[in-house]
Amino acid sequence: xxxxxxxxxxxxxxxxxxxxxxxxxxxxxxxxxxxxxxxxxxxxxxxxxxxxxxxxxxxxxxxxxxxxxxxxxxxxxxxxxxxxxxxxxxxxxxxxxxxxxxxxxxxxxxxxxxxxxxxxxxxxxxxxxxxxxxxxxxxxxxxxxxxxxxxxxxxxxxxxxxxxxxxxxxxxxxxxxxxxxxxxxxxxxxxxxxxxxxxxxxxxxxxxxxxxxxxxxxxxxxxxxxxxxxxxxxxxxxxxxxxxxxxxxxxxxxxxxxxxxxxxxxxxxxxxxxxxxxxxxxxxxxxxxxxxxxxxxxxxxxxxxxxxxxxxxxxxxxxxxxxxxxxxxxxxxxxxxxxxxxxxxxxxxxxxxxxxxxxxxxxxxxxxxxxxxxxxxxxxxxxxxxxxxxxxxxxxxxxxxxxxxxxxxxxxxxxxxxxxxxxxxxxxxxxxxxxxxxxxxxxxxx
Amino acid sequence: xxxxxxxxxxxxxxxxxxxxxxxxxxxxxxxxxxxxxxxxxxxxxxxxxxxxxxxxxxxxxxxxxxxxxxxxxxxxxxxxxxxxxxxxxxxxxxxxxxxxxxxxxxxxxxxxxxxxxxxxxxxxxxxxxxxxxxxxxxxxxxxxxxxxxxxxxxxxxxxxxxxxxxxxxxxxxxxxxxxxxxxxxxxxxxxxxxxxxxxxxxxxxxxxxxxxxxxxxxxxxxxxxxxxxxxxxxxxxxxxxxxxxxxxxxxxxxxxxxxxxxxxxxxxxxxxxxxxxxxxxxxxxxxxxxxxxxxxxxxxxxxxxxxxxxxxxxxxxxxxxxxxxxxxxxxxxxxxxxxxxxxxxxxxxxxxxxxxxxxxxxxxxxxxxxxxxxxxxxxxxxxxxxxxxxxxxxxxxxxxxxxxxxxxxxxxxxxxxxxxxxxxxxxxxxxxxxxxxxxxxxxxxx
Numbered sequence: 001x002x003x004x005x006x007x008x009x010x011x012x013x014x015x016x017x018x019x020x021x022x023x024x025x026x027x028x029x030x031x032x033x034x035x036x037x038x039x040x041x042x043x044x045x046x047x048x049x050x051x052x053x054x055x056x057x058x059x060x061x062x063x064x065x066x067x068x069x070x071x072x073x074x075x076x077x078x079x080x081x082x083x084x085x086x087x088x089x090x091x092x093x094x095x096x097x098x099x100x101x102x103x104x105x106x107x108x109x110x111x112x113x114x115x116x117x118x119x120x121x122x123x124x125x126x127x128x129x130x131x132x133x134x135x136x137x138x139x140x141x142x143x144x145x146x147x148x149x150x151x152x153x154x155x156x157x158x159x160x161x162x163x164x165x166x167x168x169x170x171x172x173x174x175x176x177x178x179x180x181x182x183x184x185x186x187x188x189x190x191x192x193x194x195x196x197x198x199x200x201x202x203x204x205x206x207x208x209x210x211x212x213x214x215x216x217x218x219x220x221x222x223x224x225x226x227x228x229x230x231x232x233x234x235x236x237x238x239x240x241x242x243x244x245x246x247x248x249x250x251x252x253x254x255x256x257x258x259x260x261x262x263x264x265x266x267x268x269x270x271x272x273x274x275x276x277x278x279x280x281x282x283x284x285x286x287x288x289x290x291x292x293x294x295x296x297x298x299x300x301x302x303x304x305x306x307x308x309x310x311x312x313x314x315x316x317x318x319x320x321x322x323x324x325x326x327x328x329x330x331x332x333x334x335x336x337x338x339x340x341x342x343x344x345x346x347x348x349x350x351x352x353x354x355x356x357x358x359x360x361x362x363x364x365x366x367x368x369x370x371x372x373x374x375x376x377x378x379x380x381x382x383x384x385x386x387x388x389x390x391x392x393x394x395x396x397x398x399x400x401x402x403x404x405x406x407x408x409x410x411x412x413x414x415x416x417x418x419x420x421x422x423x424x425x426x427x428x429x430x431x432x433x434x435x436x437x438x439x440x441x442x443x444x445x446x
Numbered sequence: 447x448x449x450x451x452x453x454x455x456x457x458x459x460x461x462x463x464x465x466x467x468x469x470x471x472x473x474x475x476x477x478x479x480x481x482x483x484x485x486x487x488x489x490x491x492x493x494x495x496x497x498x499x500x501x502x503x504x505x506x507x508x509x510x511x512x513x514x515x516x517x518x519x520x521x522x523x524x525x526x527x528x529x530x531x532x533x534x535x536x537x538x539x540x541x542x543x544x545x546x547x548x549x550x551x552x553x554x555x556x557x558x559x560x561x562x563x564x565x566x567x568x569x570x571x572x573x574x575x576x577x578x579x580x581x582x583x584x585x586x587x588x589x590x591x592x593x594x595x596x597x598x599x600x601x602x603x604x605x606x607x608x609x610x611x612x613x614x615x616x617x618x619x620x621x622x623x624x625x626x627x628x629x630x631x632x633x634x635x636x637x638x639x640x641x642x643x644x645x646x647x648x649x650x651x652x653x654x655x656x657x658x659x660x661x662x663x664x665x666x667x668x669x670x671x672x673x674x675x676x677x678x679x680x681x682x683x684x685x686x687x688x689x690x691x692x693x694x695x696x697x698x699x700x701x702x703x704x705x706x707x708x709x710x711x712x713x714x715x716x717x718x719x720x721x722x723x724x725x726x727x728x729x730x731x732x733x734x735x736x737x738x739x740x741x742x743x744x745x746x747x748x749x750x751x752x753x754x755x756x757x758x759x760x761x762x763x764x765x766x767x768x769x770x771x772x773x774x775x776x777x778x779x780x781x782x783x784x785x786x787x788x789x790x791x792x793x794x795x796x797x798x799x800x801x802x803x804x805x806x807x808x809x810x811x812x813x814x815x816x817x818x819x820x821x822x823x824x825x826x827x828x829x830x831x832x833x834x835x836x837x838x839x840x841x842x843x844x845x846x847x848x849x850x851x852x853x854x855x856x857x858x859x860x861x862x863x864x865x866x867x868x869x870x871x872x873x874x875x876x877x878x879x880x881x882x883x884x885x886x887x888x889x890x891x892x
Binding site: 005172 | 615
């Protein structure tokens, strides 16, 4: 295998053979193909794309680079969810315990914050003592015991993805639909799932802002899942404004607890229930959408979902009491109310600006070594389309000190745009399965 | 300077700033930018190209990475030639001594064989004792003394090019017109020339087979030269058949000596004189083309050109006697005549097949450590369009042994195609200067 010839071949628009991809990934993971050749090849893939055969071979090779979760002999159906990431997206924190308490096993593997978006792992680690780095064995045992674990990518799962992702991150080759799809799906498929639900974000705060690209990404991932015996469903959801009200780690854990207690904000619950319905249907534990929704709502009303979250926290080393008394979470040193600077209609709440402000407040990482301050962030109580009066409180800023409050105030003044007329775009626009794309009510109004 | 952002920027079709290119090349040469980022960037450049400003900045940065030849206070005009490479192209061996003996200084810096093409350095090293690795100081002193030196790229000249070229070679990023232009011109411009002539090959045996691409490459290099005070002229010449009759190192040195003695093959002399005329005009030592051609012809007829070649050989450690008695060059162990297998017209003499056969015979390198056998090769006495009779001798094979003869015979049977009608394409099709492209007589017949 002459690597420069393979790179040239791909560069010139010709597909590589499945066995060439298999060998490339295996040799790269083993250190026999240097980074400088792989990064040139990835850039060629960025420009040329991958055929379905190439993508399948790449994904399989990435799965084969590591171990798989092994639930052989386990009774419960195994289902997971993946989100492409956004601002205020704490859905995983609610969804995993809700679905698990409906008799579905959820081995939820999540990531860290990336760019302007927050990561589920970072949010969970706002809970004092919470460990996200479980081993494969610990994860399996916890899922069998509680029905749910919330973990980071273990070193055993798809190590090729870990190396490739780190390389893409520093070589400008992240934003490629086939490479993103292979990365996500190699990890998820290594979990040995019975079904997978994808929350693919669209809008200015998403990594793929254009709906067409989001749909293409969803279809690509669904194709990979279905071909490997993992029924996969995607919802395209709006990320042109933050999801829910809370943005920031402590604040989002608090809002997740509110949601599990039946008092969560409407948009957050709508997305969570919609994804949960798909998970229960894929798991085969509900006959139809109405039954699935009923079971999920009951898991909240009965307190079982919140209780499952508490058991997960306890099992992973955190203090389960925080679900009753969130004051046990790290609290901000300075809090201030933000008021509408004028009367009018909210035209926009820019999620990217909010996410970057959290970074600036110390709530994210600029380098891999940065410590996160989980307490900082925003609670924004208005959505596009809401009417506001000058001087009305529309948000709260949580910071370390007065300097942070000033920074947060400036960020809100830029992120929350008040004009004469605003409109809320539909929250869930498409449902995509192996059968095709279903446009949901209201999607056309966008 | 955040490298991944620069790579993304270029990848997305936006030019980088001149100071960003300067910094990138300086940091890469100093080892502060890793190969894996540079190779991804080079692949993005392959797809996106470079604006004239970017190309200028890249070239300048590559020149600035090393030293320049310093001929301050030197009386003679300084002119060089570059060829993009082909099969049987021994023009440099004739041209440097001819032009030098006309009162022009020629610090000829050449390369090694690449792929199917032979390299001037490898040909010179067929001469026992000949050293091509002169230092900058030795080169300057020899040019001042004899008017000519024939050397390889010194470590002091454009070290950034050396590193970048090695990286491109293993990452599938060689065939990019701006990257090729920057590589060639950074070395040539570091010589501090008063003029430069480019021999840009076209046809199946050239690196840029399509005439349009060859012309684009020529224009790109001319733009770089002119903007840096180095008047540059290019000729587009045919490489759809070998140049001259001899292909192989010893054989080409012998043919160069024939040419310098007035008995060289017509096509080789035509290209050599055409390039020489441009060099004399750029040097300002002839008033017009007729005078320039007359001086070059006189340098051969008088024996001065051959004498200069002998002095160069002697100065660089070789045995100057070989110009009178080429039997001092390494000789092949087995020689055999190749006869026309049928009566007809020569339809093609494929240079790439001939070049690869020389490699197979041991006359080129497959890895950087390979030792070259200079004695092997071919002398092919027919050109496309020639009528041949079955059984007529049309070539000679020079090999180590009978096995090599068999290999060479097979190569010739594939390379020399005899059909019912063949035609010789024009040898020199275009003359290109900063003013534009001039189509030469016969170019339209191609």
